[in-house]
Amino acid sequence: MVRDPFADEEGPDLQDVLDALDDPKCRVIVRNLEEPMTAEEIAETCDVPLSTTYRKLDMLTEASLLREGMEIRPDGQHASKYEVDFEEVVVGLSEDRDFDVGISRVPRTADERLQDLWSEVRKET
Template sequence: MGTEDEDVRDIASLLADECTQTILTETVTEPMSARELSDVCDVSPQTIYRRLDGLLDHGLVEAETKPDAEGHHYKVYTATLDRFVVELTSEGLELSISRRNQMADRFTRFVDEVRDR
C-alpha cells in the first residue's frame, strides 16, 4: 500500500467521525477555539485536540493564535476543506481535495485595509 493509499484511508477515516464532521461544519464560517468545539461536540478537550491534530496534519483546518483579554494566547481553528472526492477508477481510489485559502484571503484584506487608510 502506497503513501497516497494511506492518505486516502486516513482522511476517509477522519471524515467518517461525527465529531470531526461537527468540527468542520462549525468552523467553516467562523473560527472557534478547542474549548468552544468541546462544548459544541459535547466531548472532552482531549478528544477535540486529537481530531484537530488529524485535521491539521492533512491541511483540512488551519490554526491561528489569538490574544485574550488577560494577555494570554489561545488558538482558534478554521476549516479549510472545501471539497473531498474519492473516485473509483481501474487504477484504484483517487483522492481529490479542494481547500479554501482563508488565511491568505484574510492577509490580503488586511493589506488592502492598511493601504486604504
C-alpha cells in the same frame, strides 16, 4: 498538529482523510465550525470532552480538513483557533488505478496568508 504552510503541498494522505470523515465526532466538529474557534469553544459547542476534542482536531488538521491559526492576544496568552479549510473532498482513481484524494479550498486573501505566516513564526518562538 500544525500543517506547514510553506511545505510543498502534495495533498493529504487518503487514509487520513477517510478516517477523519468516517469519525462521527470529527463530522460534528466540521458541521459546527462556522467561524474560527478555540479548542475549548469547539468542545463546548459540540458537547465533546476537551481531551477528545484535541484528538479530533489533530486528526482533522493532519487530514488537511482544518487549518490551525494563532490568535495573538495582548496579554501574551495566545490561543490556537481552528477553521474549516476545504470546500469539497473528491476521491477518485488515478491513471495508475490507485485511489487519490483531492481537496478544493477557498482562495486565501493576502491578509489571511500573512496571518498564517505570523502564526507559524509565533509558534517557533
